[in-house]
Amino acid sequence: MPPAKKRARSYDPAKTRAAVFAQLGNVREAVRGLTAEQLALPTRLGEWTVRELVAHIGMAVTAVHRALDRPAPPKQDVQVVEWPFATAANSAAIADFTRNVAAEHPDLDAYLADVEQSLHTLLDAHPGSRLLETNAGALPLDDYLVTRTVELVAHTDDLNAAVPGLDVPYDRQALAAATRLLADALAVQAPGGSTEVRVPPYAVVQCIEGPRHTRGTPPNVVETDPLTWIRLATGRLAWTDAVEEARVSASGERADLGDLLPLMA
The missing domain is CATH 3.30.1050.40 (Nonspecific Lipid-transfer Protein; Chain A)
Known part of the structure; x- marks a missing residue:
């Protein structure tokens, strides 16, 4: 008899949404106090400066906005645990987009504030079951928000590595969701x-x-x-x-x- 198929892990949508906003808020609070010299520091992400890294963090959240701007796919065709394997496909385009965002938003605090407010508005307007066209495939909004915890936590770590003494905190629920999604991905791999x-x-x-x-x-x-x-x-x-x-x-x-x-x- 073949082994029983494992049930996919479920995530509490309310906790996931709270985690996304909490980690974004942690980043915004830290960025507000950065000097021009600190924003110009290099990061471990190729040629990106801290300024470009912060712009990318906002951009990772507005991926939700861009997905909601597109028509909903007819049906879900991928599970959230498969998302990590699809992240490398558009790396060059993401790098160009990031540099443009950084150039267009010199006030990063205002930029992140706008990202936060607009995300609140969008999540109030759309059910968690709304399907999104993502780089991995068609996913429900609630599942796609779980992937944003990975982006936020990993790039918060990049930010802490780039700016000595910054020590941006990690929201516990965001860290938990990111850890679980990547651990489950290993089990799939x-x-x-x-x-x-x-x-x-x-x-x-x-x-x-x-x-x-x-x-x-x-x-x-x-x-x-x-x-x-x-x-x-x-x-x-x-x-x-x-x-x-x-x-x-x-x-x-x-x-x-x-x-x-x-x-x-």
Whole structure:
């Protein structure tokens, strides 16, 4: 008999919406105090400056606006867990769009305030079941908002890495949703039950083909913290570096995730 298909994880729409606004608010509060010199600092994202990174954070949220401007697709044809695998397709266009947004909005605080207000207006006007045409396929609005937590958390981390001492906080629910979506994506990328990946306190998934573990301590275990997991899954941190720096513990012959990461490019 084939193994039972796993039920897709569900996300509380109200908590997801609150998380998106909370993390966007954290970024906006931090950006408000940045100097011109800080905005001109380089980031770990190629040639982008901090100013361009902040513009991109706003742009990641207004992806919802752009999707709602288009006609609704006839039916959903993808699950939210598949979204991470579709993020590299338009990287060049995204880079150009980001530079244009940064040039057009010199007052980044005002820009983010407008993004926040317009998102409130749109979410009040559209049901969470409204289908959107996204880079991954047709998704309900509520599911697409889960993907925005990944964008917001990963780019908040980029911002903290670029500006010494900035320390933008991470909303707990945003961090949880981002961690869970990327952990579930790993399980889709490498289905199986031989290895347990733990990202406490938010996620535990089984992955990788091999003998399925049912009792006691699993023979293959990977464990790390949420931010390290997000950095690994999004290509900010290499697997070998994470292991060498003891940011990840990996035990067992099937506990090497190096060939499976990053999930997003």
